[in-house]
Amino acid sequence: MGNIDKRKRLDENPFSYEITKDGSVFIEFHGKRVKILKGKEAEKFLERIEEAEDEKEEQLILAKITGNFKRGNERRK
Numbered sequence: 001m002g003n004i005d006k007r008k009r010l011d012e013n014p015f016s017y018e019i020t021k022d023g024s025v026f027i028e029f030h031g032k033r034v035k036i037l038k039g040k041e042a043e044k045f046l047e048r049i050e051e052a053e054d055e056k057e058e059q060l061i062l063a064k065i066t067g068n069f070k071r072g073n074e075r076r077k
Contacts, residue, residue, distance in 0.1 A: 004060065013055065015062035019046070027066055035066050 005011075018026045025037040025045055037045050045065060052058045 005056075010056055010059040010063065013059060015059055015066070017049075017062060027062055029066065037065070 014030050016028045016031075018028070020026070023038070023042055025042045026033055027035040027037070045061075048061050049058055052061060
């Protein structure tokens with residue numbers, strides 16, 4: 001995994017997630033919601049997160065599941 005995060009961006013833990021009562025998962029990037037998972041997709045995600053060995057691997061899973069949503073022109077507050 002050392003070659004995947006060359007710029008060490010995942011060390012900052014930019015991603016987080018929240019599980020709702022109905023089993024949906026909200027994924028956030030720096031506090032902004034970027035993806036919602038429901039049903040089988042949410043179940044599969046939670047299984048992968050449980051199997052993660054450490055926090056950095058969790059961040060990598062979150063980054064991969066959100067896909068290519070950042071283009072570089074977003075403003076940070």
